[in-house]
Amino acid sequence: VRIAVDAMGGDHAPEQVVLGALDAARKGVDVQLVGDRDAIQSILEESSESGNLTLVHAPQVVGMSEAPTVALRRKKRSSIRVAMDLAAEGKVDAVVTLGNSGVALATGVRVLGASPGVDRPALASFLPTTQGRVLVLDLGASVECRPAHLNTFAVMGTVLAQAVLDKRKPRVGLLSNGTEPEKGTPALRKAWRLLDENPVVSFEGYVEANEVFSHRVDVVVCDGFVGNVFLKAVEGTFSFLGQTVRKEARRDPLGWTAGLLAKPALERVQKTVEYSEVGGALLLGVETPVLVGHGRSKRRAVESALHFAHRVAEASLAERISARLAHLEQGK
């Protein structure tokens, strides 16, 4: 399998992206670096070359604040677009970008096309919990969802969790405002009934947002609006708590000393919760998986994103998702 990397996307592009890609290539990942040839080559020349890494020129760059509609129309030779085109032509099996996530989503949906049986794409991410990782989708690709879309997300999440979490029967929950069946919106209550009869999914009913971290289920399904609020609430809380702890630690000498001593432990905490380590969010429901990493990712995070994308590409997610959905359709 081969992975296309948008070398020009991200806060530290192209340098950190190219270096991370080089690290992954040295460990056997087949990488196509897409971006400005001169810029990439000047970074590559400083490092030793690798047979697993090839370069595809793309003269345009999409900025972090560009609108998806504008980028789609005017940036047809941008690194992200050329990477997606390679996927659409079957030349690569996954795309990795740390760039503008709205543009990545819109371009992926437009260029790659939907997998058979999938009406709406979903953005999925693995979050840390007290006992391993939990998969949450949709985190913002499909803002409004009908019950049938949530049912499809549950199938996609099941297939991804099987491939990545090595769970034979991942437990799936619907994100709601309580666990009793009478809770939730009418759309959620209808999705509950669909999931309850879905033979492809191990459905565990509703989960509440705080239960996500206690790992009561392996896969959490929600619409893209709710998922976006959930994810940003989690990120906001992490960042707020970090700031508060730092501020309070500075207020007395004991706290300051404690901060120094606790550094190794805090770095482990950071690593547990850092999204860059998790590998970003994955666009599912399109013919080629697209990994959208955090813009702030550096060399090591880029490398781990590439290993993750490699693993996902090997799992032939799109085919497996469509096979399950066809199986469901036949059962009706």
Added chain:
Amino acid sequence: VRIAVDAMGGDHAPEQVVLGALDAARKGVDVQLVGDRDAIQSILEESSESGNLTLVHAPQVVGMSEAPTVALRRKKRSSIRVAMDLAAEGKVDAVVTLGNSGVALATGVRVLGASPGVDRPALASFLPTTQGRVLVLDLGASVECRPAHLNTFAVMGTVLAQAVLDKRKPRVGLLSNGTEPEKGTPALRKAWRLLDENPVVSFEGYVEANEVFSHRVDVVVCDGFVGNVFLKAVEGTFSFLGQTVRKEARRDPLGWTAGLLAKPALERVQKTVEYSEVGGALLLGVETPVLVGHGRSKRRAVESALHFAHRVAEASLAERISARLAHLEQGK
């Protein structure tokens, strides 16, 4: 103003509730303790009496896991119900409970009745941020909301923020999945238009869930489903991070020593983020405000809840909310 306290609700009831009420009464809050006479009196006898504290007998108790519908039908002489009845009869100006929050909500809505002009009640809470507190509503009283309901919530939140945060013109934001006007659900986009034309509200557009903690606005408005997911995501993240930090600190001697040294700083962090200090969630849109505190609250948290309820009761929220809504209605 006089406050009714459900003495039998909460993990540490009645003892900690009675003691906290006594502390508040000694500082001038006029308290009616509602619950089992004998149980309350045996606690009161151990302390010195206070002229500001009277006792109202209620023979029944509602358990933490009882269903609201059942409690409403079968527990008409429970402490929470009798406290609400006192409010409905105009004998108290606010109700405080640490008991079953679903029952408190349902009983409040049923017994107290809606304020003129209010279609749906909302549960509001003050959350800590890096720069003071932010008010978020609805946190779960009204799961599905039409745009007009969100507009009313914005008015209720404005009035509460004026009374409690001492802001003359509190900035109000709608919780959404992005800040651009084209983001959000159709209901949110319609609510945006209503709020933009609402002369009673200083509307700042959409806010994202992570921006809540950076205090870009003073009041965050959402429907009860989204608010519940938001609040529980925040609570789950707090608790997950706390567990992770403790686990990592135990893994090496430096971390362990650091933990001891950092204790004062960590306790200040805890105090900043603890909801018991904030005073719980307030049911708005009914004729008498109801404060629903955390079940785990102890003496000091109960006392601070009572001071907060006293302050809210003095502000005549219900009248002010109805006056603003009538003003809005006339403007049409």
